[in-house]
Amino acid sequence: MSTREAVIGYHHGDLRRAIVDAAVESIAESGPSGWSLRELARRAGVSHAAPAHHFGDKAGVLTAVAAEGFRGLAASLAQAGDFLDLGLAYVAFATSHPAHFQVMFQPELYHSGDPDLSTAADAARAALTDGLRETGLDEPGMELAAWSIAHGFSALWVSGALPAELGKDPVAAGREVLARLLDGRR
Template identity: 55%
Template sequence: MRERTYHHGDLRRAVLAAALDVISAEGPAALSLRDLARRAGVSHAAPAHHFKDRAGLLTAIAAEGYALLADALAQAPDLRERGVAYVRFALAHPAHFQVMFQPDLYRTGDPGLLAAKERASAELRAGITTLGTTPDPRTAGIAAWSLAHGFATLLLTHNLTAPLDDRDPEEMFRTLTGLLFTPEMRQVPRE
């Protein structure tokens, strides 16, 4: 019996959307090109035309995620709001976020991925310049990224629901950055 297939207008987008749904519900380990083809109503070989294999699909998801993150960060005026944008991105795109930070899932040397990742990194670094003078901008950047990434991860894994006491996560993040990034705390003691 022959599998019934039809021409799909935008198969690439349909497979990406189905993959993001699977990742959101079950995690990246549950992904299978064959299952995604079934969900899209196309032959089991059709997704391979666009992605070659599972790693290619996950590479596309990571690249798209970094591009979306860069766009979100570019809209924020300062470091604090870039952190808020980072958290907002993670909550709005949990499947992308999950894949982006698991480089063992995708092809780290992919040119499209590298370009999107560099663009997102540049936007994060640009936020550091809004702090003014810092003794070590690189360390400040790592601290800011760690805070935003850790907070977003705790939210996504439901480890931070009770401590929020129904407070808006974005407002809570602003409060946290106010505690940690005051002018006094930006001064790193010199030995």
């Protein structure tokens, strides 16, 4: 039996969760557009129109995924210690939640005006800024540089553009890369 199927009658129990989870799984396999609402509904064992009640439309599902992603990223960043840690937390989140990460930075895919989403996105952004301020490296441009290098390495890793020689641990490989931003400093 699958992961759900436990308590399903006319009411699913937690369709919203089931759909989001199924979406994340599908996106990880075949990209942000490689799935259909009807397929997710079938996987969850509900009718083809059931998801619409919770999400409105297809973009609504991706809005939920993106919001969940921003919350996860914020939580990940909040635990980081020093400068390198912060960047590696970013990389760790992105590479362990590639589906979320891919959706988060493609606003055309979701309802970017959604209040829940905006809140989550702002929180993630704040976590990054706050974390960087604590490290003392708050010269102008440094925040953007840190964000850029962490985001770039993450995006390249997730897209599969990086050479296989880097191994399978994105955080270990990322450490060498992010450290370059600190060369010649204290």
